[in-house]
Every structure is written in C-alpha cells, then in structure tokens.
Amino acid sequence: MTIKSSQTLVEEAQKNIETLSSTEVKTLYDNKEITLIDVRDIRELWKEGTIENSKHIPRGMLEFWLDPESTYYQSNKIKDIKKLVLFCALGWRSALATKSLVDMGFTNVAHVNGGFDALKKSGLKVIAKEKK
Numbered sequence: 537m538t539i540k541s542s543q544t545l546v547e548e549a550q551k552n553i554e555t556l557s558s559t560e561v562k563t564l565y566d567n568k569e570i571t572l573i574d575v576r577d578i579r580e581l582w583k584e585g586t587i588e589n590s591k592h593i594p595r596g597m598l599e600f601w602l603d604p605e606s607t608y609y610q611s612n613k614i615k616d617i618k619k620l621v622l623f624c625a626l627g628w629r630s631a632l633a634t635k636s637l638v639d640m641g642f643t644n645v646a647h648v649n650g651g652f653d654a655l656k657k658s659g660l661k662v663i664a665k666e667k668k
Contacts, residue, residue, distance in 0.1 A: 542628070545632060546628045546631050546632060549631045549632050549634070549635035550631050552635055552638060553631060553634045553635050553638055553645075553646065553647060554634075554645070554646035554647075555627075555631070555646065555647055555648075555649050556621060556646050556647070556648055556649065557648075557649055557650075557654075558648060558649070558650055558654035558655050558657065558658035558660075559658055561621055561623075561648050561655065561658065561660075562655075562658040562659060562660055564619070564621070565587075565660060568618075569618055569619060570618060570619045570620070570621045571590075571591060571614070571618065571619070571620055571621070572587050572589070572590035572591070572621050572622075572623065572655075573590065573591050573592075573593050573620055573621065573622045573623070574586045574587065574590045574591070574592045574593070574623060574624075574652070575593060575594065575595040575598060575622050575623070575624050575629055575630055575633050576592075576594075576595070576623075576624050576625055576629070576652065577594060577595070578592070578594060578665075580625065581665035582665055582666075582667055584652070584662075585662040585663055585664050585665055586652075586662065586663060586665050587623075587652070587655055587660050587661070587662060587663075588660070588661040588662070588663045590623075591614075592665075595624070595629050595632075595633055598633050598636065598637070599636055599637075599640060602614060602637065602640070602642075603640070618644070619644045619645070619646065620637070620642065620644065620645045620646070621645075621646050621647065621648060622634050622637075622645070622646070622647045622648070623647065623648040623651045623652055623655060624651050624652065625651050625652050625653065626650065626651040626652075626653060627647065627648060627649050627650050627651040627654075628651075630647035630648060630651060631647050633647070634646060634647040
C-alpha cells in the first residue's frame with residue numbers, strides 16, 4: 537500500500553487555499569479586517585503563548601466547532617468575523633485546516649505562511665495562555 541505523505545497533503549492543500557505572509561496578516565490585523573484562529577494544541581499555547589485577540593480552535597475540533605449541524609458547534613467562535621486566518625506553529629496544520637474549511641464551504645478563509653513563528657517576527661503581540 538502506498539500512502540501520501542503529510543508533506544504531499546500540505547503541498548496539495550496549498551494549491552487550493554489562500555496563503556498570506558505574516559506581513560500581510562499584520563496589516564490586516566492592525567486594520568481589524570481579520571479574525572486570527574490558532575489551531576495549535578492547547579499545550580503549545582500554554583508553553584509559547586498566542587497572538588493577542590486570536591481565538592483558539594484546536595485542529596482536532598475545527599470542523600466540529602464550526603459546523604452548525606454538529607453537536608459541538610460553537611457559534612461564539614466565529615460571530616462578527618470578517619475573514620478567518622488560521623495559523624499553527626509553522627503553517628502545515630493550518631494549511632490542511634484551511635483546506636478543510638474551504639471543502640466545507642467557507643469562502644473567506646486563509647492561513648499564514650510560516651505560522652506562529654512568522655507572526656511573532658512580524659511584531660504581533662504574544663500573550664500568555666493561562667491554564668484553567
């Protein structure tokens with residue numbers, strides 16, 4: 537049996553989604569034109585923090601939390617949004633997550649090339665994520 541590598545899946549996803557540079561994201565963020573969605577695992581947020589005013593939707597729950605027909609639906613996660621911009625650590629999980637949202641029918645969605653690391657370098661404010 538031959539399986540596609542995760543890298544191949546990411547490369548295929550990137551052909552069908554919008555990818556923004558961290559500089560583009562910073563401009564959109566500063567102009568309040570986007571909602572940043574952090575899809576990293578909660579342990580990553582506890583360890584490294586997250587971007588101020590971003591929303592956390594773990595990659596494993598993304599489709600369920602954003603599907604109005606799912607018992608896990610969380611309408612508060614995306615109310616009053618303009619454009620969803622997803623990020624993970626480096627941009628691989630967010631590419632796959634963005635493709636999944638496009639497949640679900642979301643049209644105003646993109647992801648960040650370089651992920652959280654690139655966003656930090658672009659000057660976006662990082663805040664601590666407290667354990668509850």
